[in-house]
Amino acid sequence: MKLESLNETIFENIESSNGKFSKHFHDTYTIGLTHDGKFQSINQNQTTLSYKNSTRIINPGEVHYGNSDSWKYTNFYPKIELLAQIHEQVYFEKKIPIFTKHIIEDMTLYHLLLNFFLSAYENNDKLLMESNLINAMSYLIKNYTDTTRDYSGLFDDKLIVKNSIEYIKDLLDTNISLEELAMNSNLSKYHFLRVFKKQMGLTPHQYILTQRVHKAKELILSGEKLSHIPFSVGFNDQSHFIRNFRKIYGYSPKELQKESNFILYK
Missing domain, CATH: 1.10.10.60 (Homeodomain-like)
Structure with missing residues (x-):
């Protein structure tokens, strides 16, 4: 069964990446796991290394780039609407969560996201996939949201x-x-x-x-x-x-x- 909140969301699972990534951004969030290897990530002019079992978070519109070395990773690109909806379910207020911690070393978060990714790639039933999604995103929002923005489109202030x-x-x-x-x-x-x-x-x-x-x-x-x-x-x-x-x-x-x-x- 189709999960509407994930409609048009892109997932990618990369076995090995070596090389440079040029400056770019996404209109969506980027939420990814490093399974092995190393990634030197430059985000908001700060350089951070991502190692095995770490989580990588990029807010919509943030310019980032970096260098990969035998980097094995999984990414997905959830829309602003999805995280705003989950924020509303947690705090009864529809806001856009903003994360300032770019690389997160948290095994609980890693495994929650991994469970969600596996259920998506294995095309599990809707209930399991949505439960895994909410468990992972609500944990991320509750533990790592630093500030929020009004839900009116992230680029409206520009x-x-x-x-x-x-x-x-x-x-x-x-x-x-x-x-x-x-x-x-x-x-x-x-x-x-x-x-x-x-x-x-x-x-x-x-x-x-x-x-x-x-x-x-x-x-x-x-x-x-x-x-x-x-x-x-x-x-x-x-x-x-x-x-x-x-x-x-x-x-x-x-x-x-x-x-x-x-x-x-x-």
Whole structure:
């Protein structure tokens, strides 16, 4: 049976990763487990090492990157709505939990998340999967939430570039120019570049590349033909697409298409 709260949520289980990840972000949370190896994670300009049996938490919109060394890990990318719902169930108030501790050494949390991941990958029944999800997320929220935000969309406080973000999403498959983005925000190109980088932590170009790669990953997992995807998300050629995809995810689009250890929960 389908679990509605996980609709369109991506899971990934990687046996071994070696290499660098470029600066990027996700509109969702990133919640992952390191099973073996090592990952040097740079998040919010702080460098932290993730070792075996640790949990990694990244808030929506946080720019991060890093280096992997024989890194075996599992990730999933829950939407803001899901954690806000569980926060409401725990505290009777719908808020967006924010976590400042990036790498968490807590075996109870590790095993709660591992149980949830296993039930998702084994396609267990709805009751077991949802119970494991709530047990893991409520433990995380109760023990590691440092602050909360009002449930009104995480990017609503970035008023100057909000219209540009929507503009980019609407025209992701086109050749968007800096002049278009600046005019859309009623700013000079110079001022727009400074404001966007300050608020988002990425240049407009880096932001657009990241969004294109995220969209491509969703299309691959939904069954779209690999040959059609680069052009449908705005890349001009296959090599440019593959290079940027690997920089963000650490594996190629073809690996994602072939392997059974990736899930788009639908």
